[in-house]
Amino acid sequence: MMVLLFALLMQQNVGIFFSPSCYYFPSLSTKLWFNDFGLHIYGTAFSYRQEWAFYSLNLRFLWRGNIYRSGNFSYFAYSGTGGGIHFEQSKEKKFSPSFSLSSGFEIIFKGFLSFDIDAIVYYADAYLFSFPIFCILLSAGVSFYW
Amino acid sequence: MIWFLLNKMIFASGIHFTLLSSYVPSLSFSLNFGERFCTEFVSGGFETNDWGTFYTGVRLYLVYRERKFGKFSLRLYNGAGGGFRRDKNVGEGLGGEFFFGFKIRYKKLQKIYFVTDFGIRVSPASAVDMPYRPAIGGGAFIEW
Numbered sequence: 001m002m003v004l005l006f007a008l009l010m011q012q013n014v015g016i017f018f019s020p021s022c023y024y025f026p027s028l029s030t031k032l033w034f035n036d037f038g039l040h041i042y043g044t045a046f047s048y049r050q051e052w053a054f055y056s057l058n059l060r061f062l063w064r065g066n067i068y069r070s071g072n073f074s075y076f077a078y079s080g081t082g083g084g085i086h087f088e089q090s091k092e093k094k095f096s097p098s099f100s101l102s103s104g105f106e107i108i109f110k111g112f113l114s115f116d117i118d119a120i121v122y123y124a125d126a127y128l129f130s131f132p133i134f135c136i137l138l139s140a141g142v143s144f145y146w
Numbered sequence: 147m148i149w150f151l152l153n154k155m156i157f158a159s160g161i162h163f164t165l166l167s168s169y170v171p172s173l174s175f176s177l178n179f180g181e182r183f184c185t186e187f188v189s190g191g192f193e194t195n196d197w198g199t200f201y202t203g204v205r206l207y208l209v210y211r212e213r214k215f216g217k218f219s220l221r222l223y224n225g226a227g228g229g230f231r232r233d234k235n236v237g238e239g240l241g242g243e244f245f246f247g248f249k250i251r252y253k254k255l256q257k258i259y260f261v262t263d264f265g266i267r268v269s270p271a272s273a274v275d276m277p278y279r280p281a282i283g284g285g286a287f288i289e290w
Binding site: 014015016025026027028030044045046047048049050053055112144146 | 210211213222224244245246264265266268275276277278279280
């Protein structure tokens with residue numbers, strides 16, 4: 001419990017993440033960095049008139065390269081892998097685990113406002129589209145370091 | 147621990163457009179333990195011949211470090227809430243919300259703060275038939 005509270009209080013980054021795993025819906029996103037290793041949790045839920053519903057919760061382990069600084073900006077590259085759960089109402093198999101592999105780039109303005117974009121390979125059996133997306137798609141986010 | 151929390155109590159009240167109240171202004175009573183741990187009781191309702199909504203619930207959130215931008219200060223918070231919601235002609239039930247947001251204060255008006263939050267709401271009684279959806283909210287408070 002204390003470890004969880006400590007992690008919450010030491011949290012460094014919270015924001016919105018747009019990802020193919022969430023059909024590019026705005027997802028709540030939080031990143032915890034421990035030196036060069038990070039934990040990224042993001043997820044969202046949506047349902048509309050009993051016609052469409054999905055829930056997605058993802059967790060990724062990240063590791064980053066050197067941090068470079070240039071004026072008010074600092075930037076670094078990172079890679080990540082992880083998994084989660086995906087629920088899709090319209091599929092026969094509604095629940096499935098998901099898997100993702102990604103690599104991206106993060107730019108931080110004045111040590112506070114952060115933008116990140118990454119290429120992600122996402123796989124979930126319950127994914128709506130016919131390709132369970134073993135292909136590379138982009139995700140992006142905006143967040144605040146705290 | 148309890149004595150420590152009691153010593154840190156700050157009361158505030160105001161109006162909060164919560165994620166769960168469909169942007170009907172909710173009266174809010176807030177009990178904050180220092181700047182770190184905040185609780186909020188919200189209740190709001192509105193009714194016409196065709197449409198009506200009522201929500202009452204609680205919100206709990208943790209506030210993080212302060213950042214100053216000129217005469218303004220920002221504190222980020224993360225939290226969750228839940229309560230009872232009823233929509234005329236739709237139904238009623240328990241709802242919930244997860245959110246992050248900012249507490250904004252102006253340097254010369256330290257007793258007043260504004261909040262804005264973004265999150266995911268879960269509400270079986272949704273007037274627009276979207277029980278699960280991302281949403282935004284916000285409000286204004288006076289400490290006393």
